[in-house]
Amino acid sequence: MESLRREAGAPALTAEVLTQALPYIQRFRGRSIVVKLGGAAMAGEMVDTFAGDVALLASVGIRLVVVHGGGPQIGEMMERFGKSARFVDGRRVTDSETLEIARMVLVGKINSGIVAAVNRHGSLAVGVSGEDARLIKAVQRDPSLGFVGEVAEVNTDVLERLLSMGLIPVVSSIGAGVDGQSYNINADTVAGALAAALRAERLIVLSDVGGLLGDIDDPASVLSEVSVSDLETSLASGEVSEGMIPKVEACLAALDGGTGSAHLLDGRQPHVLLLELFTDTGVGTMIRTEAPA
Amino acid sequence: MESLRREAGAPALTAEVLTQALPYIQRFRGRSIVVKLGGAAMAGEMVDTFAGDVALLASVGIRLVVVHGGGPQIGEMMERFGKSARFVDGRRVTDSETLEIARMVLVGKINSGIVAAVNRHGSLAVGVSGEDARLIKAVQRDPSLGFVGEVAEVNTDVLERLLSMGLIPVVSSIGAGVDGQSYNINADTVAGALAAALRAERLIVLSDVGGLLGDIDDPASVLSEVSVSDLETSLASGEVSEGMIPKVEACLAALDGGTGSAHLLDGRQPHVLLLELFTDTGVGTMIRTEAPA
Amino acid sequence: MESLRREAGAPALTAEVLTQALPYIQRFRGRSIVVKLGGAAMAGEMVDTFAGDVALLASVGIRLVVVHGGGPQIGEMMERFGKSARFVDGRRVTDSETLEIARMVLVGKINSGIVAAVNRHGSLAVGVSGEDARLIKAVQRDPSLGFVGEVAEVNTDVLERLLSMGLIPVVSSIGAGVDGQSYNINADTVAGALAAALRAERLIVLSDVGGLLGDIDDPASVLSEVSVSDLETSLASGEVSEGMIPKVEACLAALDGGTGSAHLLDGRQPHVLLLELFTDTGVGTMIRTEAPA
Amino acid sequence: MESLRREAGAPALTAEVLTQALPYIQRFRGRSIVVKLGGAAMAGEMVDTFAGDVALLASVGIRLVVVHGGGPQIGEMMERFGKSARFVDGRRVTDSETLEIARMVLVGKINSGIVAAVNRHGSLAVGVSGEDARLIKAVQRDPSLGFVGEVAEVNTDVLERLLSMGLIPVVSSIGAGVDGQSYNINADTVAGALAAALRAERLIVLSDVGGLLGDIDDPASVLSEVSVSDLETSLASGEVSEGMIPKVEACLAALDGGTGSAHLLDGRQPHVLLLELFTDTGVGTMIRTEAPA
Amino acid sequence: MESLRREAGAPALTAEVLTQALPYIQRFRGRSIVVKLGGAAMAGEMVDTFAGDVALLASVGIRLVVVHGGGPQIGEMMERFGKSARFVDGRRVTDSETLEIARMVLVGKINSGIVAAVNRHGSLAVGVSGEDARLIKAVQRDPSLGFVGEVAEVNTDVLERLLSMGLIPVVSSIGAGVDGQSYNINADTVAGALAAALRAERLIVLSDVGGLLGDIDDPASVLSEVSVSDLETSLASGEVSEGMIPKVEACLAALDGGTGSAHLLDGRQPHVLLLELFTDTGVGTMIRTEAPA
């Protein structure tokens, strides 16, 4: 801040930022925002920056839910166990041992790491698995893939209560079937389902991509806003890249469930959450029901 | 904002301002801040800027109480009535007619004007006279001065309730004696008494002076922080200028009653309230009980 | 009381009054009653008697709202300012300066006076302008009349809260347009609009007339009860005197909005409020939706 | 009321009664008043007048507890059972059968009768025995008298709850020992103990005597006020008549427990409760801690 | 317990009973159960066992309402008064004196006895007559039978409040007409009406019969479950014995009003309430809307 204040125009700039931000702070207060954490934002120092922003947002009364996955880390752990992944039609098969490893890595390692990072900033994060208090009821997606699940039903009671205590739930994408069997679920899907169930104000998906691209070969062609109908058309016509499909579907599911808007942001940009939420000009791609003006 | 965002470093600056401001926003939420409005800040366009800031502050949950006086305006009105001021030992005598004029000007003109200005920004201001719901119990200051009062007792019930409704009380410095007689009271004194009674987080006195001066002849020698004990010494030794005395006394009364800190700010600087409350480096002079480090 | 008790039959009479009054006291408890104060009841000692009754009524749990105007006092003040009234089609034009004077007189003088009078009786009155907390949203009535407004919308939140605090709002008939422009509004109209918005149990209009007359030339021909339909007929046929028209219209508006009954009472009769509310035989003229039996 | 209103001065008288009564109505609202019902007030039409007053008092928010005994009625019932009373040192012995008869008469007959009478006036009376919810814990007074009890402890929980429901408890003077044994207790004593336990505003004892007499032979010499110390002196010196002793002791116990004042009233005077509570000049004898002025 | 624990298999049995009982304890918590007490269960030591069970049930949060009659005891008392019963078409005529005796016996003797018995077990029972707080509004059944009433309307407010205080209402089957006239009502009918009005979880009718018999001449032929439709058929065809008719009708009325199930149990079996409520295999006859499987 020092440098900022030393400059001549700084007070005016500061006042301008604050004047712009305060109405958003007021607007988001008490509202739920679901953030899917992925890619670089989960690694190294960026986790800490992310955790700091999460703590700041929670401090002004925003009800934040953080969802994370961990595919690469699960893969690493399997290797350490000398276990090789098996694929059916290009999709990884999750046998009982893989599931156990996934659960250990997601719940016991990644989740704990995020919780610890947020708590270093003074906010009270709480690790939550989809199996806790029956948060996520899962069904098997496809018997040939083993214990890979889909979200069948969400019971947000425990999230609502943790949020009302001012706590920040950090959710691992594990669910349980009616018979108590655990399933590994795609984390984007979980984030979309939670945003829908909470009728969140916003779903924010952080990844190593800056948003939806107008030209798939030009990383600078990030679209600032896309309507649901345009996006459905793109999805149907196969224009959406493989890796973006679950993210886009999660956004559509969230919007369908009543979420105000969904945002695909570049998790590599520091403080991208603050910039998106508290300035008039957003960053990344915003998806909402009505067509862009 | 446009220009800000267009610059290369803008996102970083914006993030820096927000990162610095959010903890203050959290800290002041639900806390009471008493602002004495005076001088230029009450006039022309500045009232509107001030009203906008007040609305923003209230929108993030700060419990604001605005206190105003209006000596010059009362003088003007008396002239229009063809009534000349009478003085005893250099102090204006307030006879029954003067009191009636003062009440009309303060309650019916200035107060109404501030209320209207704040309400144009979407916040709900409510005009309050010290006579309402026995807010300010007054006693006569000196019989030779007529209906000039001192604050004998403050009953903040009505303020607390208005604040808890999310409303912004705008208080005129009129009080009532036990017998129902009205008195005109110095507005700085009223602000200090209210800050003490509310155990406010801060008392902020806006005037056309930038703060306490280290060198009375150098307007640039504004002291950034003064301790109560140093201030009492200055006051006793006559170093404080005539016009600042009631302001300084109001600050000391507020601090004595449990107010966290008192601030003398330059009401001519736009958004001075935001800059004072939401940045690490304050503006103007801060007075607090413990000596500056 | 002494004389009353000394007489032979006094205890029986006392018991009779009490037996009759208690069910009304119970019935009105917690209910809202809007009283429009006008004429003699606003002047001299009668204000004090009125204030005493208001304090008594509030003490037994009746939620009282007092509305006042002040045409004659505004006229007086304009004269003192050497400003002469201008009329268009017989209606006073309110230019910017007239509005400012009206506001000063209504809010800063009459309202403050009534508040002070009630508070001398131990109850907690609070002055409220229609501009406070957006109580009365106004629209211009007729451009050629200047800043004369009509009630466009009423937001009774602040009244409800003050009432639930056991306070007595005293309302000045000033409103604000969406753009924040102030307007002077007929006080009868404001009283009727507030009674409707509060779905008051009763609207009571005090004036120097004892009620509606059966024979316009015989002051003793006060009608004790009139139905809405009869009154609408009289209004349409021009039988209602000039001065009574806004009062009658206010009553009809209140009844239309759900007020239980409306009453035109003689404000010159001491304790007329108590007699009307707590005895089987009312005083003045009662107007209600259904036809009199 | 008709006759009252027809007279010339009636409105003034009515206003006078109301002006005097309203502050008392406000003062007693939410306060507890214990009324011991005895003698003529329990018989014939007077029960109905009493019940009507009780209903009126409850309707304006006074928390009334009615206590009754029933010695003569118990005697009558014993006669019908062909059972003669046995005395030890002039006090009736209560054997097991007598107790059963007393309980039947008090709880099943007198209490039910009072409850029914009050409920005919629209208020919700509830019969309560001292055995209900352990209201009155009793101990045996003297083994030679059998099942005659003293109040050992009072648990007013159930009374407080019934009162807070707006109900009127009508209490029979039966208590239970720790072993569950029932005892018959003097009703004046019960009334005094309840007034003390409830820290009632007032204890009112209705009997066929108009109060304490200055001259025991002159029924017109009713004292209007007596201090506790004077009364204790009279009691010690044997000046208090036999029948008044338990009443006087109950008053002293109530005052000692924090009851505001105790009153001995003539239950034969219609509406004596209203006259006592709502007029400046009381009726009967008031006993309070401080000496009369 | 000693003997139980000493046996080899006792811990297993104990665990089995608890495992079975706990879900029922959870299920009935906070639910209302109306118990009609009659026959042997009201007499001698059985009252004490019954009272102990009632206290236990209340202690785990079941909202119990006990209803009792007392035909035989009323008959006995009438004899003692030398009053002979008069019959019309085989039904006892209740004249004014009989009613008074019935009220005394029910309210002043039986009710007080049950209340005292429960309170000896540490729970807080409260005697309630149907006349209290207008619990049971009655109408005359048949003028030729005198003051015999039917239930016209039930106002369970007072019961709900007593239950929410954790108290156990013990209800006498007396009601009051709109004019305040008391009526004696069949206690089975009262129990059925209260169960319906409270939408009780269960109505339990204790009598000296073990339930409905398959073969009217074989006391061992108790049916364990009967459907409402079968029961209505039996009732219509005259197969239900005289004494069981009001009980069966009360059960049907309760079920019709929303009671979960109705049970006819043998009041002579110790702890029959515990066994019915907390074990999988019930005792006596259960009646419910749907046909038995």
Add this chain to the structure above:
Amino acid sequence: MESLRREAGAPALTAEVLTQALPYIQRFRGRSIVVKLGGAAMAGEMVDTFAGDVALLASVGIRLVVVHGGGPQIGEMMERFGKSARFVDGRRVTDSETLEIARMVLVGKINSGIVAAVNRHGSLAVGVSGEDARLIKAVQRDPSLGFVGEVAEVNTDVLERLLSMGLIPVVSSIGAGVDGQSYNINADTVAGALAAALRAERLIVLSDVGGLLGDIDDPASVLSEVSVSDLETSLASGEVSEGMIPKVEACLAALDGGTGSAHLLDGRQPHVLLLELFTDTGVGTMIRTEAPA
């Protein structure tokens, strides 16, 4: 249950068990009980029986907190990672990698397994790590042992809230230092600290030992009750076996913090929780402050 009911005396036995159990059910309702799960009770089918009992206890309103460790399972996992344990003075050293493995096993495997088991019985268990919401603030025990922690402070807010939601927290014995560093902590110690912080009614430590032995060589010599002072003596004199020391110390810490009593039970006995809590004769060893009678 079938066999139980078929026997002649079954109803009496059932009634006896219930009569004994109900007062305990009432007594423990709303009270907190901390259960340390260890040894056989964590393995195979016993986990399911344990989970069933936990669900039953929660269903009757007991606030259960389950704490678990997992030394053997951590050892197994380390082996799979080809990592050998290192010891200092006979205590395992926890380096950074070991800590990560411990966290994964405890939080991601054992905890998740217990949560899933309880949830299969219909209750809502929630996995909680000591790092969540700063539940357990840890300090390093001994630098030479690496990341082995001691409990420095417990913040039970999140547990209290989960308990008040009717949820069952299952706690892993991981804590975090002020700097956010994670530590592995002995689970007995954590259980004792939580019982103290919650002022639990009971601490129950389940292990493969039946309790404290009178004669260390005779497994049948289980002491049924030991006083704190006797236990401290035994501890000081080295009579307590190595494995029991942390358990005994946890019990003493809990009692010192206000826990009602501490119990060492044999986790291999089915339903040992139910038997301990709901029968007069306990099982295992009870430790409490006062000496056994």
